[in-house]
Amino acid sequence: MSDYLELAQALAPQLIAWRRDFHQHPELGFQEFRTAARVAEHLQALGLEVISGVGKTGVVGILEGARPGPTVLLRFDMDALPISESTGLPFASVHPGVMHACGHDGHTAIGMGVAQLLAHTRARWPGRVKLLFQPAEEGLGGARAVIEDGVLADPVPDAAFALHLWNPLPLGKVVVQAGPLMAASDHFEIEIQGRGGHGAVPEDTIDAVLVAAEAVNALHHIVSRNVSPHVRAVLSIGSLQAGDAFNVISEQAQMEGTLRTFDPPVRTLILRRMDQVLDGITRAHGAGYRFNVIEEEYTPAVINDPAMAQVARAAAETLFPPADIMEIPPIMVSEDMSEILRRVPGCYVLLGAAPQGTTHGPHHNPRFDIHEDALPLAAALMAAMAYEFLSRK
Numbered sequence: 106m107s108d109y110l111e112l113a114q115a116l117a118p119q120l121i122a123w124r125r126d127f128h129q130h131p132e133l134g135f136q137e138f139r140t141a142a143r144v145a146e147h148l149q150a151l152g153l154e155v156i157s158g159v160g161k162t163g164v165v166g167i168l169e170g171a172r173p174g175p176t177v178l179l180r181f182d183m184d185a186l187p188i189s190e191s192t193g194l195p196f197a198s199v200h201p202g203v204m205h206a207c208g209h210d211g212h213t214a215i216g217m218g219v220a221q222l223l224a225h226t227r228a229r230w231p232g233r234v235k236l237l238f239q240p241a242e243e244g245l246g247g248a249r250a251v252i253e254d255g256v257l258a259d260p261v262p263d264a265a266f267a268l269h270l271w272n273p274l275p276l277g278k279v280v281v282q283a284g285p286l287m288a289a290s291d292h293f294e295i296e297i298q299g300r301g302g303h304g305a306v307p308e309d310t311i312d313a314v315l316v317a318a319e320a321v322n323a324l325h326h327i328v329s330r331n332v333s334p335h336v337r338a339v340l341s342i343g344s345l346q347a348g349d350a351f352n353v354i355s356e357q358a359q360m361e362g363t364l365r366t367f368d369p370p371v372r373t374l375i376l377r378r379m380d381q382v383l384d385g386i387t388r389a390h391g392a393g394y395r396f397n398v399i400e401e402e403y404t405p406a407v408i409n410d411p412a413m414a415q416v417a418r419a420a421a422e423t424l425f426p427p428a429d430i431m432e433i434p435p436i437m438v439s440e441d442m443s444e445i446l447r448r449v450p451g452c453y454v455l456l457g458a459a460p461q462g463t464t465h466g467p468h469h470n471p472r473f474d475i476h477e478d479a480l481p482l483a484a485a486l487m488a489a490m491a492y493e494f495l496s497r498k
């Protein structure tokens with residue numbers, strides 16, 4: 106069926122040029138003004154209906170097919186990270202402390218390419234394609250913002266697809282699977298309240314450092330002792346702050362951490378056990394505590410719809426050798442495409458984009474880079490997924 110790969114290969118120099126331009130001018134979440142303007146300009150030139158300012162800096166382009174039919178949403182994220190780039194690339198970031206270190210520069214370029222591929226082939230497919238260029242994926246709530254701004258209404262999408270360039274995998278490998286792919290993420294804060302005093306007179310104090318140390322130990326036992334070994338969950342405490350001086354017993358300790366889960370009941374269980382453990386340990390010492398789970402930062406798990414995973418797989422099979430289409434154990438990082446996938450049946454896929462050589466770093470590293478040959482592969486795959494869904498209906 107598909108010549109999307111040939112069409113996308115012909116676009117490769119353009120895709121690379123767009124990607125390098127976005128890479129050189131990275132913008133943090135909800136500040137993607139320049140990026141969004143480039144996207145909107147391109148979509149307008151292709152004749153799409155364009156809505157800007159969706160969820161502050163998002164852009165939506167609507168492309169009508171040759172005859173009436175269902176609506177498919179394709180989502181691309183645009184934001185960079187607060188990282189100082191050290192790739193030494195000729196098109197490295199010109200904004201100190203801001204870098205495209207996750208590949209969203211590539212995703213934005215891919216989206217522009219997909220718009221072009223589908224616009225030039227619109228005579229062959231029915232229905233409607235809604236291209237969403239989403240702001241602020243990196244933990245800032247961009248998906249929620251565009252949903253609150255109505256991106257899933259008028260027209261309501263019948264299916265949703267998205268893709269991440271994925272460096273842990275070699276170029277051209279595609280992960281397409283039904284069910285869980287990426288974990289839910291929570292950000293929690295813990296404060297221990299003791300009673301400060303002289304380091305030589307502990308009997309007059311409640312040592313917040315000691316209570317925090319016991320709490321850190323006990324909290325790490327929850328996953329190993331209260332959760333089935335068949336269930337995936339991670340609890341990590343990334344920050345512990347207490348005390349100011351060597352001879353002073355600290356009055357307070359602050360901790361922050363992340364919890365990663367797949368099943369909401371497991372999440373509820375762990376959060377409840379965390380509260381019980383903190384209550385018990387602080388009571389034993391006569392200390393107090395505050396346990397806060399930041400609900401606005403919660404990201405649900407990425408769970409692919411089985412029927413949509415089948416559509417995505419069928420599309421991948423028209424472009425890639427069967428041996429390159431694979432499934433993986435679910436990964437513990439999170440991704441806010443899940444906010445869309447829990448409202449619209451859809452599928453999130455990963456495309457291997459590891460660059461050659463060993464000088465590059467992993468995602469979110471100052472030396473992160475992608476293999477640019479992945480750009481046309483990704484554009485072809487996204488176009489083919491939309492085509493496959495629309496032409497099946």
Ligand SMILES: [Zn+2]
Pocket residue numbers: 206207243468469
């Ligand atoms: Zn990222």
Ligand SMILES: [Zn+2]
Pocket residue numbers: 207208209242269
């Ligand atoms: Zn990312």
